[in-house]
Amino acid sequence: MNSYSIEVENLTKKFGEFTAVDNISFKVAKGEIFGFLGANGAGKTTAMRMLTGLSKPTSGQGTVAGFNVIRDHEKIKTRIGYMSQKFSLYEDLTVRQNIRLFGGIYGLSNQEIREKSETILHDLRLSEVSSKLVAALPLGWKQRLAFAISMIHDPDIVFLDEPTGGVDPFVRRQFWEAIYEAAGHGRTIFVTTHYLDEAEYCDRVSIMVSGRIEALDTPTNLKKQFNASTMDNVFVKLVR
Numbered sequence: 001m002n003s004y005s006i007e008v009e010n011l012t013k014k015f016g017e018f019t020a021v022d023n024i025s026f027k028v029a030k031g032e033i034f035g036f037l038g039a040n041g042a043g044k045t046t047a048m049r050m051l052t053g054l055s056k057p058t059s060g061q062g063t064v065a066g067f068n069v070i071r072d073h074e075k076i077k078t079r080i081g082y083m084s085q086k087f088s089l090y091e092d093l094t095v096r097q098n099i100r101l102f103g104g105i106y107g108l109s110n111q112e113i114r115e116k117s118e119t120i121l122h123d124l125r126l127s128e129v130s131s132k133l134v135a136a137l138p139l140g141w142k143q144r145l146a147f148a149i150s151m152i153h154d155p156d157i158v159f160l161d162e163p164t165g166g167v168d169p170f171v172r173r174q175f176w177e178a179i180y181e182a183a184g185h186g187r188t189i190f191v192t193t194h195y196l197d198e199a200e201y202c203d204r205v206s207i208m209v210s211g212r213i214e215a216l217d218t219p220t221n222l223k224k225q226f227n228a229s230t231m232d233n234v235f236v237k238l239v240r
């Protein structure tokens with residue numbers, strides 16, 4: 001059995017003459033927390049869209065959750081979860097309605113939705129606010145809820161696109177505890193972030209510059225390699 005969740009080779013995306021993602025190759029092990037970093041415009045979103053089956057690579061090959069990124073992109077969508085900072089929950093629906101809605105979208109039966117709803121509400125201690133509009137929740141709670149909902153269909157991999165924007169370090173730390181828990185259950189976490197302290201929490205980190213992966217290793221090894229005391233310094237040395 002393949003021990004990698006993601007395996008890509010020379011993945012490239014061009015928009016006309018412009019190469020947004022330039023021959024990237026890497027593997028992510030099952031249950032790994034993989035940080036996907038890069039400056040604005042480096043190509044992270046474009047790469048992530050190819051990995052999640054939303055965009056067809058111009059060239060290259062690979063598998064995500066065991067499915068071919070070119071031929072089986074519709075199947076990939078059934079085995080992954082996705083959470084972005086910008087598009088996550090419906091603010092004008094209640095907490096419970098959001099869980100129901102996404103459970104339905106991900107193809108769960110009514111019985112499964114009922115069970116998952118109770119588990120999520122209980123685990124996140126949201127039972128008392130289950131009939132409140134999501135708009136009324138603090139941002140940190142919304143993020144935790146969106147993360148739980150992105151895993152409602154038990155995906156092999158969860159893609160998190162800047163999941164902790166706009167909250168304080170304590171709330172971010174709590175979110176990362178939830179990430180560790182998910183990874184502890186064997187789920188692969190693929191996460192982009194602009195917070196370099198969060199890169200330290202990842203098992204391995206890749207750093208993209210102008211469409212290419214310029215560095216990829218554990219935070220400890222990257223700091224050694226770049227003679228830097230923090231991931232922030234590694235990033236600055238590579239990107240600026």
Ligand SMILES: Nc1ncnc2c1ncn2[C@@H]1O[C@H](COP(=O)(O)OP(=O)(O)OP(=O)(O)O)[C@@H](O)[C@H]1O
Binds near residue numbers: 038039041
């Ligand atoms: N559909 C498109 N057509 C043309 N150019 C595009 C398209 N999508 C992205 N690009 C360009 O590709 C490059 C990479 O963009 P991308 O959004 O992947 O970067 P990013 O690393 O995710 O940046 P950010 O952190 O700002 O989201 C940018 O120069 C962007 O302008």
